[in-house]
Amino acid sequence: MFLKQFVISALVLAFAGPALAQEKAPPALSDAQAKTADRLIDAGLEDDLAWDILESLTTEVGPRLGGSPAEARARDWGVAKLKALGFKNVRIETYEMPYWARVSESAEIISPFPQPLAVTALGRSKATPEGGVTGEVVRFPTLLALQAAPETGFEGKIVFVDEPMARTQDGSGYGTAVAKRSQAAVEAGKRGAVASLIRSAGTDSHRNPHTGGGLRGEGETAVPAAALSNPDADQLARALERAKGPVTVKLNLQVETAESVTSGNVVGEIPGQTDEIIVIGGHLDSWDLGTGAIDDASGIAITTAAAKLVGDLKGKPKRTLRVVMWGAEEVGIYGGKAYADAHKDEIDKHVLAAESDFGAGVVYRFDTRFSEEERPKAKVFEGALRRLAVTPGNNMAFGGADVGGVRDLGVPVVSLRQDGTDYFDLHHTPDDTLDKVDLTELRQNVAAWAAFLYIASELDGDFGRLPVKGDAQ
Amino acid sequence: MFLKQFVISALVLAFAGPALAQEKAPPALSDAQAKTADRLIDAGLEDDLAWDILESLTTEVGPRLGGSPAEARARDWGVAKLKALGFKNVRIETYEMPYWARVSESAEIISPFPQPLAVTALGRSKATPEGGVTGEVVRFPTLLALQAAPETGFEGKIVFVDEPMARTQDGSGYGTAVAKRSQAAVEAGKRGAVASLIRSAGTDSHRNPHTGGGLRGEGETAVPAAALSNPDADQLARALERAKGPVTVKLNLQVETAESVTSGNVVGEIPGQTDEIIVIGGHLDSWDLGTGAIDDASGIAITTAAAKLVGDLKGKPKRTLRVVMWGAEEVGIYGGKAYADAHKDEIDKHVLAAESDFGAGVVYRFDTRFSEEERPKAKVFEGALRRLAVTPGNNMAFGGADVGGVRDLGVPVVSLRQDGTDYFDLHHTPDDTLDKVDLTELRQNVAAWAAFLYIASELDGDFGRLPVKGDAQ
Numbered sequence: 001m002f003l004k005q006f007v008i009s010a011l012v013l014a015f016a017g018p019a020l021a022q023e024k025a026p027p028a029l030s031d032a033q034a035k036t037a038d039r040l041i042d043a044g045l046e047d048d049l050a051w052d053i054l055e056s057l058t059t060e061v062g063p064r065l066g067g068s069p070a071e072a073r074a075r076d077w078g079v080a081k082l083k084a085l086g087f088k089n090v091r092i093e094t095y096e097m098p099y100w101a102r103v104s105e106s107a108e109i110i111s112p113f114p115q116p117l118a119v120t121a122l123g124r125s126k127a128t129p130e131g132g133v134t135g136e137v138v139r140f141p142t143l144l145a146l147q148a149a150p151e152t153g154f155e156g157k158i159v160f161v162d163e164p165m166a167r168t169q170d171g172s173g174y175g176t177a178v179a180k181r182s183q184a185a186v187e188a189g190k191r192g193a194v195a196s197l198i199r200s201a202g203t204d205s206h207r208n209p210h211t212g213g214g215l216r217g218e219g220e221t222a223v224p225a226a227a228l229s230n231p232d233a234d235q236l237a238r239a240l241e242r243a244k245g246p247v248t249v250k251l252n253l254q255v256e257t258a259e260s261v262t263s264g265n266v267v268g269e270i271p272g273q274t275d276e277i278i279v280i281g282g283h284l285d286s287w288d289l290g291t292g293a294i295d296d297a298s299g300i301a302i303t304t305a306a307a308k309l310v311g312d313l314k315g316k317p318k319r320t321l322r323v324v325m326w327g328a329e330e331v332g333i334y335g336g337k338a339y340a341d342a343h344k345d346e347i348d349k350h351v352l353a354a355e356s357d358f359g360a361g362v363v364y365r366f367d368t369r370f371s372e373e374e375r376p377k378a379k380v381f382e383g384a385l386r387r388l389a390v391t392p393g394n395n396m397a398f399g400g401a402d403v404g405g406v407r408d409l410g411v412p413v414v415s416l417r418q419d420g421t422d423y424f425d426l427h428h429t430p431d432d433t434l435d436k437v438d439l440t441e442l443r444q445n446v447a448a449w450a451a452f453l454y455i456a457s458e459l460d461g462d463f464g465r466l467p468v469k470g471d472a473q
Numbered sequence: 474m475f476l477k478q479f480v481i482s483a484l485v486l487a488f489a490g491p492a493l494a495q496e497k498a499p500p501a502l503s504d505a506q507a508k509t510a511d512r513l514i515d516a517g518l519e520d521d522l523a524w525d526i527l528e529s530l531t532t533e534v535g536p537r538l539g540g541s542p543a544e545a546r547a548r549d550w551g552v553a554k555l556k557a558l559g560f561k562n563v564r565i566e567t568y569e570m571p572y573w574a575r576v577s578e579s580a581e582i583i584s585p586f587p588q589p590l591a592v593t594a595l596g597r598s599k600a601t602p603e604g605g606v607t608g609e610v611v612r613f614p615t616l617l618a619l620q621a622a623p624e625t626g627f628e629g630k631i632v633f634v635d636e637p638m639a640r641t642q643d644g645s646g647y648g649t650a651v652a653k654r655s656q657a658a659v660e661a662g663k664r665g666a667v668a669s670l671i672r673s674a675g676t677d678s679h680r681n682p683h684t685g686g687g688l689r690g691e692g693e694t695a696v697p698a699a700a701l702s703n704p705d706a707d708q709l710a711r712a713l714e715r716a717k718g719p720v721t722v723k724l725n726l727q728v729e730t731a732e733s734v735t736s737g738n739v740v741g742e743i744p745g746q747t748d749e750i751i752v753i754g755g756h757l758d759s760w761d762l763g764t765g766a767i768d769d770a771s772g773i774a775i776t777t778a779a780a781k782l783v784g785d786l787k788g789k790p791k792r793t794l795r796v797v798m799w800g801a802e803e804v805g806i807y808g809g810k811a812y813a814d815a816h817k818d819e820i821d822k823h824v825l826a827a828e829s830d831f832g833a834g835v836v837y838r839f840d841t842r843f844s845e846e847e848r849p850k851a852k853v854f855e856g857a858l859r860r861l862a863v864t865p866g867n868n869m870a871f872g873g874a875d876v877g878g879v880r881d882l883g884v885p886v887v888s889l890r891q892d893g894t895d896y897f898d899l900h901h902t903p904d905d906t907l908d909k910v911d912l913t914e915l916r917q918n919v920a921a922w923a924a925f926l927y928i929a930s931e932l933d934g935d936f937g938r939l940p941v942k943g944d945a946q
Contacts (some may be wrong), residue, residue, distance in 0.1 A: 062588030115535030
């Protein structure tokens with residue numbers, strides 16, 4: 001029975017394969033193209049440029065908050081770097097944005113167990129009154145529990161949302177855990193609380209709290225908001241458990257804001273034989289706490305080094321390779337939105353877009369978002385990337401926050417999915433520094449991106465168009 | 474040949490064994506005693522008390538710098554805890570000590586790559602002038618290199634000793650790495666520098682610098698002294714490498730001091746049938762940055778829980794078990810010295826002393842410092858501890874910083890050597906918190922200490938006396 005069934009199954013498969021393929025035959029690389037893709041992978045695996053870019057940006061600029069003078073220095077750095085590497089049409093495309101920065105932050109248990117707590121203000125948090133606010137802590141195990149709580153009875157209290165985050169390879173634990181980052185302060189404010197604390201959206205156990213974008217939309221009712229490091233969230237939860245009465249905490253957050261400052265995207269190109277464009281890049285800004293090595297100097301380094309490898313091939317690529325170092329991603333995706341807005345008129349020339357923005361862990365999966373019709377082209381990439389242990393993914397690629405703007409205008413995207421098992425140990429903390437990046441893993445990224453980029457440039461035909469969405473319509 | 478040699482070797486061994494033993498026959502436990510030691514190990518491996526003590530001290534008191542109000546609260550906690558557990562003669566033995574505490578600390582690269590650096594003041598560091606000092610950084614790869622440098626030419630400079638630390642199981646990397654902590658500021662001062670920075674004496678890669686005792690003796694010439702976290706030391710070294718000219722850093726350390734404050738040791742006893750005393754314990758104070766879970770609430774928890782297990786046996790122990798929670802160890806071993814001084818008159822009744830002060834990693838070795846004559850008694854302990862995978866050690870036990878005072882007065886000591894492979898990832902940093910302790914490892918410690926303590930109490934005869942040393946003579 002086993003053998004007979006196997007034979008039948010094999011026949012069905014043998015039939016089904018060609019039948020599906022007939023709908024749209026997957027294109028193939030020529031032998032010469034396949035060899036070139038392979039040579040690019042070889043070169044990527046020995047690449048030193050990405051590390052040099054990464055080290056240069058994180059050392060010579062360091063932290064670079066969106067809209068800050070440090071981000072302006074990063075733009076100058078980016079222009080000089082792209083020019084030195086031989087990129088063409090290197091320029092800064094500016095835009096205006098609101099500005100927020102932390103000035104100082106502290107928290108302490110006042111009673112019954114006086115001691116400091118490690119906190120960091122969440123992005124766009126309001127300041128507390130000078131000298132801070134003091135209130136009794138009310139703990140909620142999850143954001144859902146806070147949302148389900150009555151809307152009165154929390155006057156003068158400090159709301160503490162203690163929801164933990166799951167460690168996952170694909171970063172999917174983040175989506176759930178991060179909701180409290182934007183919502184806790186709003187929900188607390190609605191209920192008359194004076195401040196909100198959250199357990200960091202992070203998977204580590206170090207005294208480095210994770211900052212990150214806070215408020216969205218309903219900011220009016222929000223109260224000052226900070227994240228506790230995971231050990232400090234543990235500590236506050238234990239204090240609540242062990243105290244015989246209320247636990248009182250004092251939180252002092254001071255911030256500065258400006259209605260409008262100038263930021264910008266840094267753009268450089270490897271001109272192609274046609275006016276078709278492939279846009280790739282990373283975001284240039286980082287949170288202020290670390291030097292943004294994994295978030296996102298690695299993305300800048302990987303995409304720039306990969307584009308340089310392709311640009312160094314003999315002859316022009318078929319399509320223009322445009323590297324963008326997007327500005328002010330962390331604080332509101334201002335650069336990505338500005339890019340889409342500035343390039344609306346040439347959006348039809350944008351054939352494909354992709355951002356590297358998930359650290360420097362190995363690429364383990366290749367996701368696309370092509371039109372259904374062009375989906376079979378994914379197989380060409382998948383075949384070339386197989387020797388790097390990259391597995392085929394789905395056709396629901398995110399593409400990256402900064403290509404969301406062009407994706408919503410119909411531009412297909414891909415995601416070279418990176419192993420993010422440890423990413424949220426470091427993400428948005430002081431610990432996001434160069435020593436956390438592994439050279440071998442960084443090189444595997446460069447190899448994968450170089451092969452991807454070459455194929456995307458040379459392959460006959462495009463990747464279709466995506467449905468135009470929302471405001472972009 | 475192989476077989477013949479083996480037979481001869483075996484004969485030699487068979488002869489040598491008894492011959493050596495005849496010099497001093499190792500005593501043995503009675504069957505009943507051996508069973509009791511085993512039962513204590515069983516109980517230790519299921520112990521919950523140590524964790525409760527550890528959690529209680531680190532949560533309800535938190536950081537507890539020697540001489541501070543927090544350390545005073547820790548003493549009150551200790552008295553309450555020992556009384557609640559049924560210890561007798563519970564008391565605080567006070568002493569006076571000088572006081573030092575950090576008020577604020579910051580550092581930044583001013584040029585050419587402006588960015589903050591994570592630093593912490595070293596214990597007893599002088600303050601910088603208000604507003605900080607700024608100077609060009611001169612890097613030395615080791616303390617030896619600084620010591621070998623000329624005594625002029627460093628006027629106005631900031632000396633940076635970048636010496637790394639080796640990760641070792643027994644903590645032996647610390648001795649070398651820590652020399653710069655006390656000496657860099659002195660050597661820098663001699664040479665006219667305005668401040669000194671060291672790479673943290675630690676083995677981790679987090680943005681949490683390691684504080685620790687700084688100046689000794691020659692403090693007069695010392696300059697303000699701080700430690701950079703390992704990633705920040707990396708960063709400063711890279712900045713020096715990549716800068717085309719000088720790298721300028723600003724360091725701002727503000728501290729407070731007092732000539733004399735009151736501190737104290739907390740003492741509690743399980744009275745024995747004789748007036749002989751076995752002293753064990755840990756130190757109650759911690760550095761101010763973390764909650765001192767591994768340094769040294771674990772030592773307090775392990776020794777108190779072990780003594781309680783022995784005290785709960787039917788009948789009094791032969792010898793009095795005295796648990797001491799020594800004060801102000803980190804800032805100058807004030808408690809240990811005060812204990813030795815206060816108990817000089819009954820020093821002959823002190824049969825044995827030991828401190829647990831190396832975290833909560835498993836005990837893997839049993840070292841003694843008995844008189845040579847009594848050294849064979851080590852075998853009794855070794856035999857009982859074997860099932861816990863504790864191996865026989867040497868007769869050069871350190872015993873612990875706080876028993877140094879009584880050791881120098883002739884009291885034998887032991888060391889239950891703990892696995893410290895990860896200890897210096899956390900030591901003296903904000904990251905020394907409860908989540909870093911493993912319950913199973915903590916219980917193994919309690920089991921080992923309970924068996925040790927029982928045997929030390931019941932064994933016939935003492936452990937000899939050690940040579941009286943130094944000022945103690």
